[in-house]
Amino acid sequence: MAVIGSTGSIGRSTLDVVRRNPGRFKVVSLAAGRNTKLLKKQIREFAPAYVSVIERGAAEEIKREFTSREVEVGFGSRGMERAAAFGGADITVSAIVGFAGFLPTLAAIKAGKDVALANKETLVAGGSLVMKEVKKHGGRLIPVDSEHSAVFQSLAGHRIEDVKRILLTASGGPFLRLPAARLGSVTPKEALRHPTWSMGRRITIDSATLMNKGFEVIEARWLFGMPADRISVCIHPQSVVHSMVEYVDGSIVAEMGSSDMRVPIGYALSYPRRVEASAGRFDIMGKKLEFFEPDPGKFPCLSLAYTALSLGETAPCVLNAADEVCVEMFLKGGIGFTDIYRVLSTVLEGHDPRRVRTVEDIVEADRWGRKAAEEVITKGRRKI
Ligand SMILES: NC(=O)c1ccc[n+]([C@@H]2O[C@H](COP(=O)([O-])OP(=O)(O)OC[C@H]3O[C@@H](n4cnc5c(N)ncnc54)[C@H](OP(=O)(O)O)[C@@H]3O)[C@@H](O)[C@H]2O)c1
Numbered sequence: 001m002a003v004i005g006s007t008g009s010i011g012r013s014t015l016d017v018v019r020r021n022p023g024r025f026k027v028v029s030l031a032a033g034r035n036t037k038l039l040k041k042q043i044r045e046f047a048p049a050y051v052s053v054i055e056r057g058a059a060e061e062i063k064r065e066f067t068s069r070e071v072e073v074g075f076g077s078r079g080m081e082r083a084a085a086f087g088g089a090d091i092t093v094s095a096i097v098g099f100a101g102f103l104p105t106l107a108a109i110k111a112g113k114d115v116a117l118a119n120k121e122t123l124v125a126g127g128s129l130v131m132k133e134v135k136k137h138g139g140r141l142i143p144v145d146s147e148h149s150a151v152f153q154s155l156a157g158h159r160i161e162d163v164k165r166i167l168l169t170a171s172g173g174p175f176l177r178l179p180a181a182r183l184g185s186v187t188p189k190e191a192l193r194h195p196t197w198s199m200g201r202r203i204t205i206d207s208a209t210l211m212n213k214g215f216e217v218i219e220a221r222w223l224f225g226m227p228a229d230r231i232s233v234c235i236h237p238q239s240v241v242h243s244m245v246e247y248v249d250g251s252i253v254a255e256m257g258s259s260d261m262r263v264p265i266g267y268a269l270s271y272p273r274r275v276e277a278s279a280g281r282f283d284i285m286g287k288k289l290e291f292f293e294p295d296p297g298k299f300p301c302l303s304l305a306y307t308a309l310s311l312g313e314t315a316p317c318v319l320n321a322a323d324e325v326c327v328e329m330f331l332k333g334g335i336g337f338t339d340i341y342r343v344l345s346t347v348l349e350g351h352d353p354r355r356v357r358t359v360e361d362i363v364e365a366d367r368w369g370r371k372a373a374e375e376v377i378t379k380g381r382r383k384i
Contacts, residue, residue: 001025001269002086002113004104005095006042007035009200010118010144010261014093015042017266020276025269031083031096031104036062043071050086052079080104085111091269093144094119097202098324099317099366102126106359112137116268118144120219125317126362127222141223142268147216148223149264150242150255155224156272158247166226167244167252168216169236170294171196173208176237180298184338188331196239196259205327209340210294214305215323218316221309228309233302234291241289258282300341304348313353314365321369322347329377339380347372 001018005011011032018025027046032039036058043051043066052074053059059075066073074082084092084104092108093116094101101119106126108115110133117123122130134141143149147168155163174193175183191208192201199207206212210233217231242264244254257263258278266277296303308315326340335343350372356362 001027002029002031002083002089002092002108003027003095004029004031004080004084004092004108005033005097005101005119006030007032007038008095008097009198010095010265011093012038013261014095014116014265014269015046017262017269017275017277018046020262021266024275026088028088029083029086031080033096033100034058040065047071049088050074050083052076052083077103081107084108085113089113091116091142093265093269094122095144097121097200099125099321102362102366103359106130106133109133109139109141110137112139114140114142116142116144116265118265120145120215121320123219123222124215124320125366126356126359127218127316129356129359129362131222142271143219143223144261144264144268145216145219146259146261146264147243148220149267151220151224151245153255153267154243154245154253158245158253160225162247162249163224163226163230164246164248165230165232166220166224167246168213168220168231168233169239169241169243169291170210170213170233171207171239172235172237172294173210175208175298176235180295183298184336186337188333191330191337195237197261199261201331202324202327205330205340206323209301209337210299211301211304211323211340211344213294214302214308215320217302217305218309228306233294235294236289236291238287238289240284240287241291256282256284301344304341304344307348311348311351311353313356314361314368315348315351315353317356317362317365318351318353318369318372319344319348321366322373325370325373325377335377335380339377343373343376343380346376 029050031052085107091114094105095118105122260278262277308319
């Protein structure tokens with residue numbers, strides 16, 4: 001297997017699944033961003049044939065340290081793509097965060113690999129084009145996101161024609177019970193305190209605004225070929241039910257378990273079999289489960305995803321790009337929590353969706369979305 005984004009939350013969990021199943025998986029390539037310290041540890045433990053990092057300097061540093069070992073080192077976008085599509089890999093775990101994961105994931109798809117997809121941005125930004133490439137090159141796209149893994153598992157053995165709707169569950173994030181009036185003053189530290197899942201910084205902030213759930217709606221639209229009006233979101237604070245599928249006869253099939261990403265990762269890696277993945281056994285006894293509608297007034301980012309889907313073409317890509325800028329600015333203290341929605345809605349309103357014919361159209365839309373968000377933020381500051 002190839003693991004791109006090996007130093008992140010999903011990457012580390014993936015390697016833990018490998019560790020728990022000795023002799024079952026062989027890691028042939030790894031790609032990371034800037035955490036060379038951890039990457040070096042991973043090289044020592046998993047002995048991949050190829051690794052890649054963002055910067056040339058970091059690649060040279062790794063080369064110096066591993067001269068005696070059989071590891072080839074690359075860098076930059078070509079290095080990422082090489083790691084993703086590496087020859088000996090049957091499956092590529094796509095775990096880079098953000099649009100940075102798009103081209104490497106596409107490279108794996110074009111190389112005919114099965115892809116265990118955590119990088120939802122690949123489908124948010126380029127859903128239609130990406131699904132065409134998957135079909136053309138014959139690999140499978142297997143979800144890692146716990147919600148999509150739950151839907152995938154709840155669909156097994158059923159006919160897609162019999163599905164009435166998909167129900168994606170959302171914990172509601174750290175501000176579920178906070179009065180809406182207080183959202184304007186929440187700090188990055190508070191927003192990073194997710195109640196049920198331990199994840200990377202961007203997805204944690206996106207979970208607090210529910211923008212992440214919106215991106216998951218877009219991801220589900222492409223993964224399962226389901227129109228947006230048949231994908232609903234329900235708040236389920238316990239995060240025990242990871243998502244559900246409702247069928248035409250009224251039955252609802254769900255997947256349940258602990259909030260441990262190693263479970264969906266293990267399933268994606270071994271599908272249709274199952275492997276040892278999680279540390280503890282999940283005890284269902286005594287659990288109280290609640291489900292309710294999200295509050296659109298308090299969490300308006302969710303509706304932006306539906307708007308972007310209905311606009312189609314470059315709109316979801318622009319929304320994701322603008323969100324990446326907003327989350328980074330919020331984490332740096334440059335904008336407030338509720339500004340995230342304001343900036344995103346302004347960017348989306350100002351976007352005239354372009355047809356997506358090529359990969360370059362998507363890359364250009366990403367660039368446009370970032371620039372537009374930066375401009376809206378700068379203008380907002382000038383007003384203050
Ligand atoms: N975490 C979860 O539980 C979870 C659940 C469902 C879906 N996902 C999805 O999985 C993806 C990864 O999330 P995460 O939480 O694991 O993120 P994370 O902890 O922030 O890790 C991100 C990984 O991407 C690498 N990276 C960042 N920018 C890069 C760039 N420009 N080029 C190459 N590599 C880069 C990082 O490298 P360095 O750290 O070395 O810089 C790190 O390995 C996201 O798309 C997220 O939506 C995550």
